[in-house]
Amino acid sequence: SNLFFQKILFGQLTLMIVLFIFIIFFDNAKFFYIVFYFINIVCCIHYIFFFFKKKKIINLNFLENKNFHFYLFSFLILLFFLLSSSPITDADSLDYHFGAALNILKYDKFFLNKEWFTLAQSGRGEILIGYGLLLGSEQYSSLIQFSGLLSICGILIKVSEINLIFKNKYFLSLIVITCPVLLFLVNSAKPQLFFSACLLIAIALCFENNFNKNLLKIFTLINILIFVAMTGKFSFQLSGFLIWCLAFLRFVNLKNLFQLLTISILVFIIIYLPYIYWKWDQYGGNILSYFLNPLPIHLSGYNNFFEHIKAPQGFGLNFPYFLLITNSLSRITETLGFSSLIFLFIIFFKKEKEAYQILLIIIIFTLVANSHSSPSARYFFDCLLWLAFCF
Numbered sequence: 001s002n003l004f005f006q007k008i009l010f011g012q013l014t015l016m017i018v019l020f021i022f023i024i025f026f027d028n029a030k031f032f033y034i035v036f037y038f039i040n041i042v043c044c045i046h047y048i049f050f051f052f053k054k055k056k057i058i059n060l061n062f063l064e065n066k067n068f069h070f071y072l073f074s075f076l077i078l079l080f081f082l083l084s085s086s087p088i089t090d091a092d093s094l095d096y097h098f099g100a101a102l103n104i105l106k107y108d109k110f111f112l113n114k115e116w117f118t119l120a121q122s123g124r125g126e127i128l129i130g131y132g133l134l135l136g137s138e139q140y141s142s143l144i145q146f147s148g149l150l151s152i153c154g155i156l157i158k159v160s161e162i163n164l165i166f167k168n169k170y171f172l173s174l175i176v177i178t179c180p181v182l183l184f185l186v187n188s189a190k191p192q193l194f195f196s197a198c199l200l201i202a203i204a205l206c207f208e209n210n211f212n213k214n215l216l217k218i219f220t221l222i223n224i225l226i227f228v229a230m231t232g233k234f235s236f237q238l239s240g241f242l243i244w245c246l247a248f249l250r251f252v253n254l255k256n257l258f259q260l261l262t263i264s265i266l267v268f269i270i271i272y273l274p275y276i277y278w279k280w281d282q283y284g285g286n287i288l289s290y291f292l293n294p295l296p297i298h299l300s301g302y303n304n305f306f307e308h309i310k311a312p313q314g315f316g317l318n319f320p321y322f323l324l325i326t327n328s329l330s331r332i333t334e335t336l337g338f339s340s341l342i343f344l345f346i347i348f349f350k351k352e353k354e355a356y357q358i359l360l361i362i363i364i365f366t367l368v369a370n371s372h373s374s375p376s377a378r379y380f381f382d383c384l385l386w387l388a389f390c391f
Contacts (some may be wrong), residue, residue, distance in 0.1 A: 001157035001169075004051075009197055011043070012128065012144055013228060017271065019127050020231075024278045029108045033134050069170040074231035076177050077153070083187045084146035085139050093189035096122050097141070101130035112282040117305045120283070120295045124136075124232045124275065125191030141189040148197035150184060152176060155204050156388055172388045179339040180332050181378050192378065195229035195236055199243055202226055206247045207354055208366050215254060216263065222247045223267040227330040231275040238368055239382050242361040250357075335377045342387050358390040 015036060022032040088094070098120040104110050110127070112120055125141075132140025153173040160169040177181075185193045202225040205218050223244070230240040244264070253259055280287040283296035295302045362383050369379055 001154050001161060003154075003158075005154055006201075007047075007153055008147045009194070009201075012147060013198065013225075014192065015040075015131070016124055016232075017129055017224075017228060019131065020124050020343060021274060023104060023130075024110045024125055024274065027109050029104050029110070033131050036131070037135060058347040067168070067170075068069050069168045069174065073153075073170040073174055073177070076174075077150075080149060080177065080182070080186050081146055083183070084142040086142075086187060088138065088142055088187060088189055090184065090188050090190075092118075093141075097126060097129060097189035097191075098133070100126040101133050101141075104130040105134055111277075112279075114283065114299060116297070117295075117302065120302070121234065121309075123191075123234070123294075124228065125194070141191075142187055144191070145186050145188065145193040145356055147175070148194035149182070151197040152193075152200055152385060153199055159204070159389060172391065174291050175339050175342060176385065176388055178337070179192060179381070179384065180337040181381055184333040185378065186379070191232050192235075192381070195232045196382050196385060198229045199239055199382060200235065200389065202243050202247065203358070203386060203389060206243070215251065216259060219247065219251050220263050220267065223264050224271065227267055227271040231272055235379060239264070239365055242365055245355060246361055336380065336384055339384060340377075340380075342384065342391060355390050358386055362386055362390075 019032065019036060023029045026032070057302055088098075096116070096118040099116070100110070100119055103113075103119075104126070112122075129141040130146060132138065153176065154175065156172040157169050182193075201220045205222050205225075208218055226240040226244050226247075229236040248260060250265075276287065276290050279290045279294075279296075283299065285296055285298035289297065293306065295306050297303050297306060365383060366380070
């Protein structure tokens with residue numbers, strides 16, 4: 001829960017933002033990777049010295065306090081770390097996540113192939129996969145997902161500490177990390193968990209108590225987190241937009257409307273617009289269509305492919321049943337499991353105005369996602385995180 005450990009996520013975030021521009025617009029991708037590799041070495045040396053200098057960061061008092069929930073939480077985190085360090089075997093990772101990264105290393109630039117349909121779903125996250133592969137680290141991408149999990153747990157622990165709601169501050173984190181879908185997400189090159197952490201941080205910043213201090217900086221950071229997530233994976237377009245609306249409505253009463261819109265437009269131009277231009281440059285067609293669809297649907301076959309990825313894919317269960325159960329034991333890691341019961345528990349608690357605001361974006365997300373996306377529980381994992389925060 002110490003903010004010091006959030007630096008892992010923000011370091012990856014910074015690397016992702018800067019490297020993306022160099023890789024898509026310039027040749028010699030390997031050169032830029034190596035330059036940032038040496039910059040990282042310097043940062044890591046500084047990080048290690050700073051870590052040991054701040055000895056208070058490592059609190060060993062827990063050895064005296066034999067708390068079952070803490071030991072259970074620590075044990076599960078250790079298992080997830082080992083899982084994230086193991087070989088990646090899921091189909092999507094081996095196809096276009098690793099495939100896009102290998103293409104960068106092969107052509108020294110991020111090229112998209114019109115005949116490789118699944119490659120059109122790649123985005124900003126594949127930049128760091130290529131960074132890891134160049135340096136011989138196949139597990140770098142899954143370790144990034146693990147850093148997202150650490151960030152998520154840290155936020156939920158911190159919120160529980162501040163509000164003193166539960167006798168045990170690890171309660172919310174245990175609800176989240178016992179979610180079966182994490183067994184799939186942590187051991188995957190899919191950047192979903194990392195971007196889910198970014199959006200959870202954005203929500204947490206929306207409810208920052210020190211609103212009047214550095215308000216514009218906080219709003220800028222929220223915009224950066226949202227737009228990076230939106231360019232990392234198209235499924236975050238809806239959740240990112242809803243969180244931006246929430247942030248804007250909460251900040252607009254405290255700051256000038258023009259200033260907030262100016263910040264959003266500038267971050268949009270710097271982070272989001274290059275991604276759209278890159279897609280249009282690679283595939284052609286109408287540039288505006290890429291704001292609404294990740295695929296170049298003007299090209300032959302892509303409409304059919306878009307319908308294919310929205311299809312049920314053999315789950316056989318409708319919402320909300322696929323969140324909790326599955327029609328096959330082998331698909332257990334594609335559910336939210338009993339963690340999804342937090343959807344029910346939240347109803348019985350007295351809710352403040354802020355809770356209703358979060359519940360509203362969850363309802364809107366659920367209605368839209370259930371109508372327009374594939375019925376897969378992992379698309380609703382963000383709702384689980386938002387509910388935990390709301391709880």
